[in-house]
Amino acid sequence: MIQRFEVGPRMSELAVHDGVAYLAGQVPEDASQDIAGQTRQVLEAIDALLAQAGSDKTKILRAQIFLADAADFAGMNQAWDAWVVPGHTPPRATVQAVLAKPEWKVEIVVTAAV
Structure with a gap:
């Protein structure tokens, strides 16, 4: 069974299957902020989606x-x-990319256990 959350016409923000949560790329709401502010916004969105799935950043x-x-x-x-929580830092890759909107500085995608 696949459970989808925040389903839109083009994509869902989150899908859960077989105990794994797959998040769509998260971007900042307020693109006027600097990179630290935009990153904090994205991480808050990730926290909220993981909570909907019954998970959290340690997973x-x-x-x-x-x-x-x-x-x-x-x-x-x-x-x-x-x-990040010490002792629970996940494997990570960081790349430079052209993002969908020029004002966005960061987009983050995570996969987590539920």
Whole structure:
């Protein structure tokens, strides 16, 4: 059985199957903020979606981070490091990418156990 959350015409924000939560790429609501602020917004959205699935950030199996500008790596890491739980840091990849909206600085995709 597949359970979908926040289903829209183009995509769902979250799908759960066989004890695994798959999140869509999360982007900031307020793109006027700097990289740390945008990253914090995205991480808050991830927390909320994981809670809907009955999971949390300590159960993240992997994270994929897309940065519009690699120069923002340190600022993103500052927000990330304050968010992750010591001893529960997930495998992670970070790449520079052209994001769907030019004002977005970061998009994060996670997969987590439920």
